[in-house]
Amino acid sequence: MSYTSWFEAHAAKHKTIVNKLQKQEFTKAQIIDYFDFENMVQAEPDFCPLYAEHKKCHEMESLNCYLCACPNFRFKDDGLQKIEDKTQYSFCDIDSKDGAQGIYGESIHQDCSKCSVPHHRSYVEKHFDLDWKKVMQKCVL
Numbered sequence: 001m002s003y004t005s006w007f008e009a010h011a012a013k014h015k016t017i018v019n020k021l022q023k024q025e026f027t028k029a030q031i032i033d034y035f036d037f038e039n040m041v042q043a044e045p046d047f048c049p050l051y052a053e054h055k056k057c058h059e060m061e062s063l064n065c066y067l068c069a070c071p072n073f074r075f076k077d078d079g080l081q082k083i084e085d086k087t088q089y090s091f092c093d094i095d096s097k098d099g100a101q102g103i104y105g106e107s108i109h110q111d112c113s114k115c116s117v118p119h120h121r122s123y124v125e126k127h128f129d130l131d132w133k134k135v136m137q138k139c140v141l
């Protein structure tokens, strides 16, 4: 799956859930609460493939799924640049100390597996918008 197809599919799923919650007049705080991993596993099993195994993408006690993937992620399906004989497809715009550039054969992709930045409730509160695509608008290059 390309970055773009994941991005569009995830945006659509996110929008469907937010629209549903808005119809129920959820407040911002209630929407953020709803996107807590423990609730999402039960309430929205199709939102993330990891939910089926009750598996978190990052080991943290309270993990919020509202801003998955991450507003700091940058990608280009056609490739960003050549680095020696490899092609870079993504990177972290804030160069998080917990992120890394992963090399997979001839491809370089941002590896966020050790970074929990977008999954903290405080981060979600600060960057919150009902429109997920608006928060993520800088991700697509």
Ligand code: SF4
Pocket: 069, 070, 071, 072, 073, 074, 091, 092, 093, 094, 095, 096, 098, 099, 100, 110, 111, 112, 115, 116, 117, 118
């Ligand atoms: S390394 Fe962290 S801050 Fe950077 S894009 Fe990945 S999750 Fe976001």
